[in-house]
Amino acid sequence: MSGALDGIVIADFSRVLAGPYATMLLADLGARVIKIERPELGDDTRSWGPPFAGDGMSTYFHSVNRNKQSVALDLKTEGGVEQARAIIEQADIVIENFPTGTMKKFGLDYESLSSNRPELIYCSITGFGSADAAADLPGYDLLVQAVGGLMSITGESDNHFKVGVALVDVITGLHAVMGIQAAILHRNATGEGQKIELSLLKSLLSAMVNQSSAWVAGGVVPGALGNSHPSIAPYELFSAADGDFVVAIGNDAQFRILCDALGLNDVSSDVRFVNNPARVAHRAELATILNTTFAQESVQHWVDRLRAAKLPVGPIHTIAEAFEFAESLGLEPIMEIDAARYVSHPVEYSKSTINYSHAAPQLAAEN
Numbered sequence: 001m002s003g004a005l006d007g008i009v010i011a012d013f014s015r016v017l018a019g020p021y022a023t024m025l026l027a028d029l030g031a032r033v034i035k036i037e038r039p040e041l042g043d044d045t046r047s048w049g050p051p052f053a054g055d056g057m058s059t060y061f062h063s064v065n066r067n068k069q070s071v072a073l074d075l076k077t078e079g080g081v082e083q084a085r086a087i088i089e090q091a092d093i094v095i096e097n098f099p100t101g102t103m104k105k106f107g108l109d110y111e112s113l114s115s116n117r118p119e120l121i122y123c124s125i126t127g128f129g130s131a132d133a134a135a136d137l138p139g140y141d142l143l144v145q146a147v148g149g150l151m152s153i154t155g156e157s158d159n160h161f162k163v164g165v166a167l168v169d170v171i172t173g174l175h176a177v178m179g180i181q182a183a184i185l186h187r188n189a190t191g192e193g194q195k196i197e198l199s200l201l202k203s204l205l206s207a208m209v210n211q212s213s214a215w216v217a218g219g220v221v222p223g224a225l226g227n228s229h230p231s232i233a234p235y236e237l238f239s240a241a242d243g244d245f246v247v248a249i250g251n252d253a254q255f256r257i258l259c260d261a262l263g264l265n266d267v268s269s270d271v272r273f274v275n276n277p278a279r280v281a282h283r284a285e286l287a288t289i290l291n292t293t294f295a296q297e298s299v300q301h302w303v304d305r306l307r308a309a310k311l312p313v314g315p316i317h318t319i320a321e322a323f324e325f326a327e328s329l330g331l332e333p334i335m336e337i338d339a340a341r342y343v344s345h346p347v348e349y350s351k352s353t354i355n356y357s358h359a360a361p362q363l364a365a366e367n
Contacts, residue, residue, distance in 0.1 A: 003030020004352040008184070011088045012036060012068065013096035013103070015043045017141070017166050018125050018200065020064040021173035023095060026180065027067035028345040030355050034087055035065065039072040042363040053340060057360060065360040066342055072364040075106050084108060088120075093180060097125040100135045110195040120193040121183045123176055129199045139200050141166035148204040153211055157224045172203040228287075233279040234258075237316075239291055240299040247290075248312040252276060261309040262293050 008031040012023045020035075020043070027033040037043055043065070049058035071087065074080040084106070088094055094113065096103050103109045103124075110122040124130070127139015145151050145162050155161035179196040187193055205212055210231065214220040222230055227237035227246075234255070235248050249255050252275055259268035267273055267289060272282040279286055294302055299315050306313040317325060326333040335344045340359040 002353060003028075003355050004349070005184075006030035008032070008093065009091045010034065010093045010095060011084075011091040013084075013094065013098065013108075014125065015097060016045055017064060017169035018172040018176065018198075019095050019097045019123075020045075021170060022123075022176035022180070023068065024064045024066060025173070025177050025345070028354050028356070029352070031093075033068040034091070035068045035070050035361070036075075036084060036087070037070055037072050037363060039074050039364075042070070042072070046363065055340065055359075055362070057362070062340065062342065062360045066337060067355055067357055068361055070361040070363055070365050075108075081106050081108070088113060088117075091120075092184075093121045093123065095123040095125070095176070095180075097139075099138075100126055100130045114193065114195075118193060119187060119191060121180060121187065121196070122193070123180055123183075123196045123198070125172060125176060125198050125200075127200045129202070130197060134199075141169045141200065144168045144200040144204055148201050148208075149211075150204060150208065153208075153222050153224050155224050156226045160224060168200050168204045168207075171207045172198055172200050175203050175206075228283060231280060232276060233283045234286055234290060236287065238287070238294050240294045240297060240302055242298045243316070245294075245299045245303060245313065245315045247306070250312070254311060255279070257309050258306070258311055261306055261311070262290075264289070264293065 005026055008026070010023055010026060010031050010033045012019065012033050012035045014020055014023065015037075023031075023033045023035070035043075041047075043061060045061040045064075046057055048060040051059045053059050053062050071083075073083050075084060085108070088108070094108075094110075096108075104112070110120075110124070113122065114120050126134065127144060128134035128137045142162055145154075145168055148168065150168070151160045151162055154163060175198055176196070179198065183194055183196055211222045214222050214230070229235040232250060235250070236246070237244050238247055247258070249258055255273070255276075256268045259265055267286075271278065273279045273286055303313055303315055315321075323333050331344075333344050334341055335356055336342070337356050338359040342356075342359075345354045345356075
């Protein structure tokens with residue numbers, strides 16, 4: 001079997017996370033990715049550590065750069081730009097996440113390239129879009145989590161937190177993969193390339209789904225509820241005798257099963273809790289009743305008991321425990337390339353293969 005994107009060549013001018021994550025996923029699917037980096041320094045994430053892998057590169061860089069070639073070019077020189085043009089000439093796709101106007105300064109923008117290469121697919125990622133009002137806004141994930149509203153719904157109402165990973169970058173990278181593959185299908189059908197533009201802010205607004213819709217469609221400004229859900233209850237963190245765990249009840253039938261498993265049948269028929277809207281309205285009272293029961297036994301006791309009732313329940317895992325859990329389910333979450341360990345590609349295909357040809361490259365190492 002071959003990879004779904006075998007034969008596709010990508011000139012990758014992106015750095016840090018959103019773009020590199022997208023191109024790594026495309027490389028996993030068989031695309032040849034040529035990563036353009038600064039001489040001597042390379043991608044900023046090469047030095048983002050600790051931790052570092054055994055080869056001296058940061059684990060951050062490793063996380064989004066397997067299956068790529070590295071070419072070091074100084075785009076501030078005429079020779080570097082000419083080398084970049086030569087790479088683009090053999091590429092199907094260009095992806096970049098420089099500040100708006102940077103690629104145009106080098107003559108490597110979509111308009112300059114597509115006049116001779118109408119079949120070229122060009123993906124541009126910015127923090128806040130390409131309009132003049134956004135040109136001077138630097139696009140860092142933490143900043144977008146703040147100004148994009150995500151921090152306002154994360155944590156407690158008076159103490160907001162960022163998400164524990166650069167989630168906006170990851171979401172934008174996934175959107176870029178979607179857009180690029182749609183553009184490939186369009187080109188296959190018409191012969192035409194096109195420009196794809198993504199911003200971290202617009203990606204976040206889309207990815208906040210129900211919370212965004214609460215404002216757009218309902219005029220409601222959501223707030224932070226800690227580990228509770230704005231529209232479902234009980235769907236949150238609870239405390240057992242020796243620690244915390246999660247119960248995620250999604251409908252009334254599951255709630256009745258939960259009450260039966262806990263010996264709280266009178267609670268399921270209580271008018272305050274008889275259906276989901278009522279439970280949401282009386283969330284705090286319900287949580288008090290459940291926590292009083294859960295405090296009597298250990299986390300493992302409740303996890304075993306409620307899983308036996310086919311309910312969605314689980315402990316709070318560390319990252320290490322999360323991988324052990326995935327392995328216990330047969331998901332094979334870790335693979336090795338050249339003695340380096342990587343998180344496996346997230347999609348399994350019945351017909352296509354996943355490319356795990358080489359580890360993240362040393363700077364200017366053209367694998």
